[in-house]
């Protein structure tokens with residue numbers, strides 16, 4: 001994989017077993033986001049291959065039903081409130097918004113008092129909370145999260161780590177990048193550094 005003449009992710013191999021959690025760590029600019037973007041099909045590797053549940057990522061609607069990701073920053077729909085965004089996500093995934101636990105999710109993420117606010121009016125940490133609430137509200141088999149702890153206060157980090165641990169305990173698979181080892185460990189993910197991923201191995 002390269003950006004112009006700058007090579008990134010050379011000879012990188014990573015396997016996330018189904019039902020397991022892996023957190024990729026490493027210094028700024030080492031390629032964590034690029035790796036997650038390749039797994040999410042948002043970027044195509046110049047060489048090598050990526051498989052998610054045995055198939056090329058992004059090739060079918062089934063991929064997007066199974067995979068929930070925050071690698072791409074969310075788009076807020078003009079005029080829709082926080083609650084309406086949650087209802088939209090539920091409807092898009094075939095869930096009845098009235099019985100999908102929207103109120104509980106907003107409450108757990110500390111957003112109950114902002115249900116009728118529009119997302120652009122939220123603080124950066126509240127936007128991050130909403131992004132994570134929405135990705136966890138919909139059904140999925142694999143979560144791909146790029147630095148989910150970003151902009152969260154300590155209480156928020158602990159709450160999200162607990163929810164990711166619950167997601168894993170429920171049989172989901174998790175791939176994340178993080179600069180917070182404690183957060184990643186609390187989420188139940190195994191930590192692996194980008195340096196460890198370099199060398200001949202499965203792509």
Ligand SMILES: Nc1ncnc2c1ncn2[C@@H]1O[C@H](COP(=O)(O)OP(=O)(O)OP(=O)(O)O)[C@@H](O)[C@H]1O
Nearest residue numbers: 003004006008026027028029030031032033034035
């Ligand atoms: N769109 C782009 N165009 C050119 N170079 C890019 C682009 N995106 C990333 N890069 C370069 O690719 C390398 C890897 O970037 P990437 O964002 O994957 O790193 P990262 O490990 O996620 O970093 P961070 O910890 O800062 O989030 C960096 O050297 C970066 O400058």
